[in-house]
Amino acid sequence: MKSDFDLIEEITAGDAAAFRVLIEKHQKHVINVIYSMTGQVQDAHDIAQEVFIKVYKNLAYFKMKAKFSTWIYRIAINETYNYIKKEKKHGFIKESERQNIKTFENIESRETQELVNKAIEKLPYKYRVVLVLKEIEDLSYKQISETLNCRIGTVESRLFRARNILKKTLLPYYKEGC
Amino acid sequence: MRCYSVKRLLNRYVDKEIDETTKKFMEEHLKVCALCKKELEALLLMKHVISKKEKLEIDKNFISLLEKRLMEEKPDNETHYLTEMNYLAQRTAPVLLTLAVLVMIIIFAFYNDSQVMKDYMDNVFISKDIPVL
Ligand SMILES: [Zn+2]
Numbered sequence: 001m002k003s004d005f006d007l008i009e010e011i012t013a014g015d016a017a018a019f020r021v022l023i024e025k026h027q028k029h030v031i032n033v034i035y036s037m038t039g040q041v042q043d044a045h046d047i048a049q050e051v052f053i054k055v056y057k058n059l060a061y062f063k064m065k066a067k068f069s070t071w072i073y074r075i076a077i078n079e080t081y082n083y084i085k086k087e088k089k090h091g092f093i094k095e096s097e098r099q100n101i102k103t104f105e106n107i108e109s110r111e112t113q114e115l116v117n118k119a120i121e122k123l124p125y126k127y128r129v130v131l132v133l134k135e136i137e138d139l140s141y142k143q144i145s146e147t148l149n150c151r152i153g154t155v156e157s158r159l160f161r162a163r164n165i166l167k168k169t170l171l172p173y174y175k176e177g178c
Numbered sequence: 179m180r181c182y183s184v185k186r187l188l189n190r191y192v193d194k195e196i197d198e199t200t201k202k203f204m205e206e207h208l209k210v211c212a213l214c215k216k217e218l219e220a221l222l223l224m225k226h227v228i229s230k231k232e233k234l235e236i237d238k239n240f241i242s243l244l245e246k247r248l249m250e251e252k253p254d255n256e257t258h259y260l261t262e263m264n265y266l267a268q269r270t271a272p273v274l275l276t277l278a279v280l281v282m283i284i285i286f287a288f289y290n291d292s293q294v295m296k297d298y299m300d301n302v303f304i305s306k307d308i309p310v311l
Contacts (some may be wrong), residue, residue: 016245023241035234045237052244053251116231134193135228141195160189163224170227171220 004068008059023052026069029137030076036132037080039121047083051076066146073137073147077129084125119169127162130155179207184214192221 002010002021010018030051035044054075062071120128133139133147141159145152184207190196191204208215237243 020241020245023244027236027240031236031240032234036231041234044234045240048240049244049247053247056248112227112230113232116228120228120231135225136231141190141193156189159193163189163221166228167220167224170224 005064008062008064008068011056012059019056026072027052029069030072033073033076033132033137034080036120036136037077037125037128038083039117043083047079048076051079054079067143070143070147073133073139074149077147081125115170119166122169123162123165127158127165130158131162131166134159179203181207181211181214184208184211185217188214188218188221191218192225 002018004022004025007018007022007025011022027048031044031048034047034051035041038044038047051072055072062068120131123131129148130144133144139147141152141155144155148155184204187196187200187204191201196204208218
């Protein structure tokens with residue numbers, strides 16, 4: 001499998017097929033991150049389209065010393081943020097569309113999923129981003145700090161807060177100790 | 179290690195962002211402190227619940243739709259690699275080159291022609307006034 005760097009060089013040299021390979025490699029992560037933060041299936045696809053168009057247009061400015069996945073996550077997070085801001089401004093926060101989604105899980109866990117989704121969507125954006133990158137994408141603290149361009153300590157404290165909020169929603173009967 | 183420090187490090191612990199020595203100290207404390215252990219279990223349970231989160235199935239037309247959009251986009255800078263404009267430029271380049279060569283040949287021929295004429299006229303002129311040696 002070709003590396004992202006090789007693919008980018010081929011694309012900038014005019015190879016359309018290389019761009020397709022690059023999208024195939026990253027689309028799942030990009031769409032899932034956006035979906036985890038918005039809860040909207042169609043919008044997640046639409047925002048992801050914008051992300052890849054931005055990637056395509058700005059490939060020449062991509063610095064090869066950075067990781068491509070970090071760069072694309074950053075664009076996805078910014079685009080999602082713009083989307084959420086716009087939705088709030090227009091005053092329509094859509095209800096989750098999840099009723100019609102096919103999932104890999106069985107029906108019994110549907111309720112739990114619904115609870116998890118709603119809890120994540122309610123988190124303040126800066127906590128939500130860190131939580132999704134950690135729990136859904138399984139990035140390290142260092143990778144998250146590079147993606148968000150912040151200190152590792154900031155990642156840690158946001159994750160701590162995000163989990164504390166989630167704990168109250170998801171595990172309401174779990175009494176805290178100490 | 180005290181409860182306060184252990185609690186503070188539990189997130190790092192479950193995320194495996196901790197060095198071996200600290201991990202050892204924490205585990206020693208967790209063995210004897212039921213409260214901290216309960217905290218840890220809550221954190222692990224939450225991670226487990228979140229890991230059950232559905233994975234979205236991606237629209238099969240996602241890439242073809244994207245490629246279509248990229249083709250339709252108007253090129254606004256030179257970073258468009260696959261736009262129609264670029265495609266057109268690539269296709270018409272050989273034709274333009276041939277045309278350019280043809281034009282050069284015609285100009286060259288014309289220039290040569292006029293040179294012949296000039297030489298002829300010069301000869302006539304010379305032959306008229308200066309005796310040929
Ligand atoms: Zn303790």
